[in-house]
Amino acid sequence: MIADLIASTNGSNPGLSLAGRRRQSALRVMVVGDSMSQGRAVAVDKGLIQGVLESTPADLILFMLGFNDMGWFYSDAIGTIDSVETFISNARAANPNIKLAVANVPQRSFIGGREDLVENTEIYNALLAKYITQWTTEQSPIHLVELEQNYDCAPDSCPAGYDGLHPTAWDDPNLVRPLPEPGNFQMFSSPQGVTATWDADHIEWKRRKGYVQVNQLIR
Template identity: 35%
Template sequence: MLRFMPVGDSMTIGSAGEHTWRYRMWQHLCETYGGPFRIVGPRTALYDKSADAATSHAYAEPDFPQGHLAGWGEGWLHMAPLVGEAVRSGRADVLLVSLGLIDLGFYTDAEQTAANVRAFIAAAREANPRVRMVVLPVIPNVRAEADAPFAAQVARFNELLAKELADLDEPRSPLLPASLPAAYDTRRDTYDGTHPSASGEHKIAAAFAEAMWQGWGLGGPYTG
């Protein structure tokens, strides 16, 4: 049985009333993955904007496995110290990782963020030497559209991320870079320039799904 763990920031945890791309991915795996699987992770909540805390379970569709390692305002910097125990306790086999925007926006530059990517990968592998990871680059967002220096940092980090994944890839613990979601439009695919709308949720899930299908033959083409 494969155990998948979504890892991410506010775009992954989602907020009250949303489906989340995690739900879209679960639907996709139910439709295309030929064997038993589980969605795991130490957290299950959504972010509640009124409480400014991850205390909600008001999913638009709550009847799905809600496990994840994601947090509003958390990035590579925050997840690197947590991922080892999360992988160990959840016996995770495949990490679906979408991080980086919050790091570059508030905490670290591109090079420092890349160092935290290395720490994250090392900690996950210490917990499970055969863990697989699918990693999404920082996706389009409204700040990068309006702030040229920030956009340059995003582009630089995405270059460094691709290099780290290539350099650290190994047969027993493969690192699979996902492509940017196809035709991602911040006006249509987000509700505020950053966080995914329903169409954005589908496009993020599709980016992970297509990477696994094309790279590992796992699942199938995304049809959601």
């Protein structure tokens, strides 16, 4: 899925694609998630995303929010869905062509007295899968990332999490294990901050071989 999003995003320049040889990717990716700063809520970030995208343009958003909204009583499942919809609308206001990969919310090990969190997570994930099919457009596609189904964490056991939710040092790389390793990967300082380059045809070869399949981001 992510490989297809990257390939289509790079289509903004018809002469460049993942099949190109040893070029710097034109793709601008923004990561919006709890992994960047624990405690983030989409109820907050929905009001910030338009300004952030206007000051720091991106072509693709990798979105992993929602747990803290329900876990820290910002809102219930329906309120969190409303916040996600507003987030997407505000992101599109800054970039009508923005592409999004939106992860659902994993369950966590059970917290006494928080049956509501288990229930809200189940409701939210069911609603998210339904609404993404309504929110996605040809101009601004949205893809569901099935994180809950592929992350080893549940109310009765969470071997993937060091604290009952967040991934251990071992499980962080496991989340992206199916993605091919880019060839000739390099990072260096640039006026934009940090620039990464890689051998793009190496990724495309592995994608054609089936290492990365649509809707198989995490296996």
